[in-house]
Amino acid sequence: MEKRVVFRHRWLPYALLAPQLAITLVFFIWPAAQALWQSMLVQDAFGLSVRFVWFDNFTYLFGNREYLHSIRVTAVFSLGVALLGLVVALLLAAMADHAIRGAVVYKTLLIWPYAVAPAIAGVLWLFLFNPSVGIVAWWLQGIGIDWNHKISGNQAMLLVIIAAAWKQVSYNFLFFLAGMQAIPRSLIEAAAIDCAGPGKRFFTIVFPLLSPTTFFLIVVNIVYAFFDTFGIIHAVTRGGPAQATNIMVYKVFSDGFIGLNLGSSAAQSVVLMAIVVTLTVVQFRFVERRVQYG
């Protein structure tokens, strides 16, 4: 779609675009190009000489046990976050869609965690699950579960998944609720006349009609779990214990900034860029479809 009527000016459009383009070039395109270039370099231990090695860094990366482990950890983490966040949000949205009284109040009370920073969400849950002072850890002890996420890798993973999903539930809830409210009432009423109960109505009508929203949210949640959860990992577990929560984004940071392994960190950046590009393309293709049929 293009405008029929436009302005004519020799330099004005360039001047208007200049600030945005300058920032994009200096802080986005240039560093990304640098990452691509550095991913093909190897630096010696003292940072004195640099060698061009083509794709050796990548070959090394995908043969490296630690990196493969990090990929597995990321997969478990993002699936866990997406699944937990989506299921809870779907349940709450389905309920809120039924509630007539108090619907607005429930909505307000459920959406505010979106505003909490991931790192702060991590700290809140860290406090609840703290083995020595946390209230939830204490409850768990009461039913015979020994909680210590500083020792148990599985428990640490569970903790960061809960913290990340907690924050995302509000977002998913909003989109699910909007999707449900867009479903024509007449369909639901017709089903009710045919004696379908609320459960049957949900699974045969509401949920199938929600599928565009669900797919959209799956992509958004995976992107969130991949890239926006750095703060949670950094504030809560620092990738530990024993690498159990070392997701890929955190590994780029720790290898590059703490380990100072330039080539490997750059290669990891490039892998992540490839993942974002793929996810963005999927998201956009899907959004186009949603606009057409939705």
Add this chain to the structure above:
Amino acid sequence: MVQNRPFFTVLVHLTLILGVLVVALPIYVTFIASTQAPSDVLRAPIPMTMGDRLVENYSGVLGRGSMQASSGPVAPMMLNSLIMALGIAIGKIAISLLSAFAIVYFRFPGRMLAFWTIFITLMLPVEVRILPTYEVMATLGLLNSYTGLIVPLIASATATFLFRQFFMTVPDELVEAARVDAAGPLRFFWDILLPLSRTNIAALFVILFIYGWNQYLWPLLITTDQSMYTIVMAIQRMVVAADNEPEWHFITAVAILALIPPVVVVVLMQRLFVKGLVETEK
């Protein structure tokens, strides 16, 4: 409601109330802990009702900071966060309005190239280009400065797209009318387009304020000077207070202070927030 099923209605409300309680639990416990004396927090289980040290703890955190982690007072950090959040929100909106205006209302060579260059920023979050971006910042001497905290984050494909979509819906007749009245492009932008975009700007502002306030990795990378810390990134230093048991009555107070501004914005401007959220994802 389609049918009247009293039992089901009760179930609906019970589930929702349970959901609200679980969602609120971390905040409640954290707030309670932030009003206790240090010794009360360190004994499990912590009390579930408010302590009597609300004022004392919070004024201590704001003015003095935590003792063991020697974190420094939190009030200046909140100011840094505020400057960063406002800078990012206003900056993003300003440059996105300008570039969307250029892309929609002008035809010029290189237009599509500019469009795609902006689009690409969508695919390059800070997280995937950490080291090279840091090097650029160091070369330009932007470490430990407000410019460094704000400017690199204000390029935004999302905001540009939002305004582009909106400008597309503005009737062409308005441009024609402006031209008949001999108004130039800037006059049109300022007197017609901006007032029409008011709601969109406000909705976007809410989202971007939260985005800016909640930045974590970026301040972590480029600030090493304590006077430049933002509250969200500073909190992990207090959690990881070496060897000692972290001072939970202080940390919980800092966490509450860090989450209040964005949460208040969301709750008070809920309508704009929902609008902004839904539109930036389109």
